[in-house]
Amino acid sequence: MTVQELFKSLSFDEIAIALQQTHFRDVENFIGQSAEYKMAYDQLCHIVPKGDGGEVTFEVVSPESRVNPKVKAIVANNVEGQCWEDILQKEFIRPTDINVTDAEMVGAILWGATFYGFTPHSMDRCFDSYFNDDSPFATQAYRLGIREMLPYIKDKAERSELKKLCKGNPDGVPCSSETMRYLWERRKRLNRSKRKREYRMSKRQDELWKMNKLYHNVERLRKFGIIETAGFLESLLKQIYQAQSVNDVMLESFAYGKTGRVEYLKELLDTYACEMKGPSDSDSKLTIIIWSSESYPLNSDERKQLLEFLMQFFALQASSIQIVFGVTQAENPEIQIQFISIKDE
Numbered sequence: 001m002t003v004q005e006l007f008k009s010l011s012f013d014e015i016a017i018a019l020q021q022t023h024f025r026d027v028e029n030f031i032g033q034s035a036e037y038k039m040a041y042d043q044l045c046h047i048v049p050k051g052d053g054g055e056v057t058f059e060v061v062s063p064e065s066r067v068n069p070k071v072k073a074i075v076a077n078n079v080e081g082q083c084w085e086d087i088l089q090k091e092f093i094r095p096t097d098i099n100v101t102d103a104e105m106v107g108a109i110l111w112g113a114t115f116y117g118f119t120p121h122s123m124d125r126c127f128d129s130y131f132n133d134d135s136p137f138a139t140q141a142y143r144l145g146i147r148e149m150l151p152y153i154k155d156k157a158e159r160s161e162l163k164k165l166c167k168g169n170p171d172g173v174p175c176s177s178e179t180m181r182y183l184w185e186r187r188k189r190l191n192r193s194k195r196k197r198e199y200r201m202s203k204r205q206d207e208l209w210k211m212n213k214l215y216h217n218v219e220r221l222r223k224f225g226i227i228e229t230a231g232f233l234e235s236l237l238k239q240i241y242q243a244q245s246v247n248d249v250m251l252e253s254f255a256y257g258k259t260g261r262v263e264y265l266k267e268l269l270d271t272y273a274c275e276m277k278g279p280s281d282s283d284s285k286l287t288i289i290i291w292s293s294e295s296y297p298l299n300s301d302e303r304k305q306l307l308e309f310l311m312q313f314f315a316l317q318a319s320s321i322q323i324v325f326g327v328t329q330a331e332n333p334e335i336q337i338q339f340i341s342i343k344d345e
Contacts (some may be wrong), residue, residue, distance in 0.1 A: 051086035225328035
């Protein structure tokens with residue numbers, strides 16, 4: 001049996017119940033927070049498989065290696081970071097040495113397949129930002145990391161190489177395992193002034209990585225599409241850069257003809273994102289952008305239904321919500337709803 005055939009043999013609710021036990025035991029009402037996993041499940045059930053096949057095997061992480069020893073952590077091998085089309089073509093190998101249900105196996109595959117994103121294009125974005133991060137904040141953070149290491153490097157050639165790298169545009173902090181072990185031992189014996197220096201540099205790096213995340217949120221919005229409300233995007237980008245934190249969630253209507261686009265999103269939010277309904281923090285604001293493409297625009301009835309539903313769904317947060325519409329250039333038949341929660345400084 002292929003992975004896709006195994007997926008189609010189970011409902012998402014069965015898989016979500018298994019995930020609650022194997023990966024999310026500490027999460028209260030996981031089903032009510034599983035909208036992104038539901039989207040991924042619907043895609044994996046309908047994407048056309050391709051590739052050279054292969055096998056997916058399973059193992060249970062030993063209790064001493066788990067973050068939470070109470071959780072039965074099941075790992076699906078040969079899944080994480082791979083194209084979904086290739087995963088679906090693989091044969092799954094039912095383990096004979098451990099007691100695992102079909103739902104637990106599918107849950108492990110779903111968790112591994114979505115490790116870098118819940119849609120193929122969000123995975124591409126993740127890999128692109130990781131391997132081709134041209135953000136000025138990332139460059140500054142890497143330079144600071146190199147400067148933090150330099151006082152402890154004894155090898156002159158290695159010091160010279162690091163200094164040259166620091167003057168350019170580093171895309172990481174190169175360091176051998178031997179050097180890392182040496183640094184770790186040296187840092188245990190730092191005097192007070194050097195510990196204060198390390199602390200300041202660490203806090204500065206944390207701030208740079210925070211700004212790097214905000215930078216990518218802003219750039220993604222700039223390139224994604226056009227907001228219908230004039231001047232709204234510029235105001236939103238300013239709020240993002242001044243925020244203490246930003247949480248960005250994108251839901252899409254992967255209905256595949258079984259229901260309408262709006263009906264899919266309403267069910268997704270009502271059943272699998274109901275935890276979003278609760279009252280927000282007093283210093284948080286929620287912006288909702290409803291995206292559709294030029295080729296598959298929203299009709300007036302869809303607009304009306306979505307506005308009425310979202311205002312009712314977020315009734316407890318009505319005073320801190322803005323809802324706008326946007327248009328993308330992509331040839332995407334789905335409706336995308338972007339939820340941007342901004343917490344002020």
